[in-house]
Amino acid sequence: MIPRRAVVAGLLTALTCATATAAEPSAARKAELAILLSQDCGSCHGLTRHGGLGSPLTAEALRGQDDSVLATVIRDGLPGKPMPPWGPLLSDSDIDWLIHLLRETPP
Ligand code: HEC
Structure with a gap:
């Protein structure tokens, strides 16, 4: 018999994963994106x-x-301009976070 609490936790994990593409990047990913932005x-x-x-x-x-x-x-x-496409490297939520950084944080 599986404890009810474990089932609820499992369901919550499944839900979180299902919405992961729309969510903010993880803290580690945010740090990588800040480096990408400056470098x-x-x-x-x-x-x-x-x-x-x-x-x-x-x-x-x-x-x-x-x-x-x-x-x-x-x-x-x-x-036609040197601006490369970043889609192959960045998810939509990565790109949203970069725009947030551009708007909200001084370089
Ligand atoms: C190889 C050079 C190069 C790199 C690397 C590069 N860009 Fe660009 N980017 C450009 C050029 C050139 C333009 C077009 C400028 C113009 O309109 O004359 C541009 C335009 C843009 C614009 C549109 C700006 C506007 O005012 O409409 C955005 C936003 C942008 N880049 C974001 C980024 C981001 C974010 C990165 C890093 C993930 C990046 N770029 C990396 C060369 C680059």
Whole structure:
């Protein structure tokens, strides 16, 4: 006989996993994304995100731009420009978190 509490815990785990794609990245993943942002994105957009080969990505520069438009650019890249598609490396929740970092945290 399986204790009822174990069944409930199992169900909760199943539910959490089912919604994992929409949830925030784990703490470890967030740390990786912060490094990616400064090192990989920063190599083109500037370490302080004030622009370089890529356009400025400061909170100021992105004000007025829609999250969904930014997410599409990050996921699919910009054909004809050096901005690469990150979709193969980043999940949708990773990309949402990067946009959150761009808007909310100073470089
Ligand atoms: C190889 C260089 C390169 C790398 C690496 C790069 N970008 Fe870009 N990015 C560009 C260029 C070039 C543009 C287009 C600038 C323009 O419009 O002239 C761009 C445009 C963008 C835009 C649209 C900006 C706007 O104002 O519409 C966003 C958002 C963006 N990049 C985010 C990122 C993120 C996040 C990363 C890291 C995951 C990243 N980029 C990595 C070169 C790069």
